[in-house]
Amino acid sequence: MAETKHEEPASTSAKILYRPFGIVSSMAGGLIASAVFKQVYKRVVKGDKPNAPGPLQSEYNLRQILVAAAIQGVIYSVVKAAIDRGGARTFQKWTGEWPGS
Template identity: 65%
Template sequence: MPASRTPSTSAKILYRPVGIVSSIVGGLVASMLFKQIWKRVSAGDDADPPGPLQSEYPFKEIVLAAVLQGAIYSVVKTVIQRQGAKGFERATGEWPGS
């Protein structure tokens, strides 16, 4: 990590509210994105993704939905956290991460 990106304790503390809000927004964005993608890739008429306890869906479809959802959440979370940290650094001159 470059010396300019060494986090200070105050930057970590000040970034916490930003991180919490960005996590909430990221979760909402990921959820909406997953639902839209699932509507396009699902074979059935039901646009809602299957849950793990829904016996009317084959196991393969439930696992596929879980893998897709996990990948989308991970990518959205990474993008939002990274861009939030960059924005915080531009605003304060300090990198908030560890």
């Protein structure tokens, strides 16, 4: 059975120092997720409209809008989790402290 590693609670200074780092990495993650989503959507949904539909675009049916939203949600969640975790690990390597709670 794998042993669970318990992290020490982050100090207040680690949390404060991590904020700008976390904000920048989140912004980068959003840009990356957006680019990945556009490419995935083009390949998954064949047709004459390469851009994903928005919820208020009447030319798309509800199924198309929900499929696009589901794909986008999964991609954003996975990219955000990967970037947040990688950023926290990098912060820990640089400072010796885990930035989380």
